[in-house]
Amino acid sequence: SLTLGIVGLPNVGKSTLFNALTRNEAVAANYPFATIEPNVGVVPLPDQRLDKLAEMFESARTVPATVSFVDIAGIVQGASEGQGLGNQFLANIREADAICQVIRVFDDSNVVHVDGQVNPSSDIETINTELILADLQTLEKALPRLEKEARTKKERRPAVEAVQAAKEVLEEGRTLFSAGKGREVPELAELNLLTTKPFLYVFNCDEGVLADKDRLAELRELVAPGDAVFLDAKVESELVELDEESARELLESVGQEEPGLNALARAGFHTLGLQTFLTAGPKEARAWTIRQGATAPEAAGAIHTDFQRGFIKAEIISYEELVEAGSMNAARSAGKVRLEGKEYVMQDGDVVEFRFNV
Ligand code: GDP
Numbered sequence: 172s173l174t175l176g177i178v179g180l181p182n183v184g185k186s187t188l189f190n191a192l193t194r195n196e197a198v199a200a201n202y203p204f205a206t207i208e209p210n211v212g213v214v215p216l217p218d219q220r221l222d223k224l225a226e227m228f229e230s231a232r233t234v235p236a237t238v239s240f241v242d243i244a245g246i247v248q249g250a251s252e253g254q255g256l257g258n259q260f261l262a263n264i265r266e267a268d269a270i271c272q273v274i275r276v277f278d279d280s281n282v283v284h285v286d287g288q289v290n291p292s293s294d295i296e297t298i299n300t301e302l303i304l305a306d307l308q309t310l311e312k313a314l315p316r317l318e319k320e321a322r323t324k325k326e327r328r329p330a331v332e333a334v335q336a337a338k339e340v341l342e343e344g345r346t347l348f349s350a351g352k353g354r355e356v357p358e359l360a361e362l363n364l365l366t367t368k369p370f371l372y373v374f375n376c377d378e379g380v381l382a383d384k385d386r387l388a389e390l391r392e393l394v395a396p397g398d399a400v401f402l403d404a405k406v407e408s409e410l411v412e413l414d415e416e417s418a419r420e421l422l423e424s425v426g427q428e429e430p431g432l433n434a435l436a437r438a439g440f441h442t443l444g445l446q447t448f449l450t451a452g453p454k455e456a457r458a459w460t461i462r463q464g465a466t467a468p469e470a471a472g473a474i475h476t477d478f479q480r481g482f483i484k485a486e487i488i489s490y491e492e493l494v495e496a497g498s499m500n501a502a503r504s505a506g507k508v509r510l511e512g513k514e515y516v517m518q519d520g521d522v523v524e525f526r527f528n529v
Pocket residue numbers: 179180181182183184185186187188277278279282375376377403404405406
């Protein structure tokens with residue numbers, strides 16, 4: 172499944188956040204694999220629609236979609252016994268589908284900042300610069316080969332031009348993602364450049380900052396068009412240890428309506444370009460993860476490869492229409508349940524029953 176790789180300077184709260192991601196009891200119960208991979212943290216995507224469906228279909232349980240975060244720093248520590256730590260680190264980022272940078276906003280004189288002071292904008296730049304330099308190196312290595320090919324093969328010229336354009340963006344100190352570049356031609360996409368990956372920025376804030384709308388808007392502005400999440404990693408790591416009622420009390424005392432991990436899951440999902448469709452029956456009401464733009468057979472494949480192979484049709488109704496109708500039977504009688512074929516592009520919140528050959 173798609174993952175976000177967690178990066179950031181030392182002492183910004185990465186481990187604290189990652190502990191919260193891995194200690195989440197709700198996840199551990201439903202997703203035993205979550206604890207198998209020590210460097211992967213899984214967060215459920217909050218989805219109230221599932222509760223409603225479970226009520227309607229008398230489902231025994233609900234299973235939300237999840238988002239996976241890889242603790243890249245953790246991998247690096249393990250790899251440090253070997254050699255080429257820098258390269259290993261970059262290789263690990265390359266494997267992630269999106270980059271999640273944790274940025275320190277919290278002020279605490281007991282926690283040393285590597286640069287001596289808390290400065291979100293310079294922290295972002297430090298990490299960006301590292302990634303940009305790595306990409307420049309990749310491009311400079313690829314360019315002579317492509318240029319040589321282009322001398323004899325005209326059709327290779329657009330690739331050379333695309334690489335040069337990408338290089339210019341990087342030389343200006345910008346990421347390819349922020350410039351909307353880096354995947355124009357297959358030759359460039361194949362290089363799997365780090366800064367073409369979508370970015371999600373997690374600002375690790377104090378309570379005071381979380382309540383300060385203007386400050387949050389300023390921070391968001393720093394990282395546009397990347398996604399931004401604001402949370403207090405320390406509070407998050409405490410919340411996952413508490414029972415429901417104590418967690419609610421703690422949230423209230425810090426003036427938050429929901430755990431920051433909820434917002435993190437939603438943002439991660441968005442950054443990765445994912446969406447969900449829903450199934451419901453007596454066993455479970457469940458949200459399944461697919462790419463935005465996925466077709467009905469691809470959605471069937473998210474449940475089981477056999478469903479995709481034997482796909483015939485999908486019976487589909489939007490969640491809103493189903494709720495309005497009150498039940499699947501009522502929706503069917505009202506002609507609200509559509510029979511969709513292979514070309515159908517899934518919409519977020521489609522409630523689906525697949526018909527397939529086995
Ligand atoms: P890492 O090096 O990025 O993994 O950072 P850690 O998660 O180890 O955090 C470094 C120190 O900062 C630890 O002592 C944490 O307890 C502390 N810390 C992390 N998040 C917060 C926060 O939101 N507020 C405060 N005050 N301290 C934090």
